[in-house]
Amino acid sequence: MISQKLQDAFNLQINKELYSEYFYLSIAAYCYSLDLDGVANFFMVQTQEEHFHAMKMFNFLTDLGGRVILKHIDEPPVEFKSVIEIFEKTLAHEQIVTKSINDLMDLALKENDHASASFLKWFVDEQVEEEATVTKLLSKLKLIKGEGHGMLMIDAELAARVFTPPAAA
Ligand SMILES: [Fe+2]
Ligand SMILES: [Fe+2]
Numbered sequence: 001m002i003s004q005k006l007q008d009a010f011n012l013q014i015n016k017e018l019y020s021e022y023f024y025l026s027i028a029a030y031c032y033s034l035d036l037d038g039v040a041n042f043f044m045v046q047t048q049e050e051h052f053h054a055m056k057m058f059n060f061l062t063d064l065g066g067r068v069i070l071k072h073i074d075e076p077p078v079e080f081k082s083v084i085e086i087f088e089k090t091l092a093h094e095q096i097v098t099k100s101i102n103d104l105m106d107l108a109l110k111e112n113d114h115a116s117a118s119f120l121k122w123f124v125d126e127q128v129e130e131e132a133t134v135t136k137l138l139s140k141l142k143l144i145k146g147e148g149h150g151m152l153m154i155d156a157e158l159a160a161r162v163f164t165p166p167a168a169a
Contacts, residue, residue: 038159
């Protein structure tokens, strides 16, 4: 049986994943307002991933006989200065989530909860990938200063992104 302390920590993480979904949805809305449909699509896929993360934890906690307690979701930012700023904020946000997943893993290990530690390993790996993707895009955006033809090319590239739910999830 999962401890109450770990349940509370999982519930907090579910809230963070749902906030992430909301945050990226707000970014997508902003990008659509600028007719950057490709960048918007990238963030729409991101919202699906974050929803998937929240539900993965929701199901895990439920399977263990724990209780999911949903909390208030904070209002996301709605205005942004540039696409570069959007990706900077995205990277900073993912770094906070990584820290939070690591803290959750620390707690699972401290409590010798092997099921939770094994489950969380997927999230540890996922965060490495998320940070790498955003870091690479941010570097490209800085190269082209987020403007002109380069920006249109990146917008076209990001239009092709589709959500593929992990098979073994
Ligand atoms: Fe996530
Ligand atoms: Fe994420």
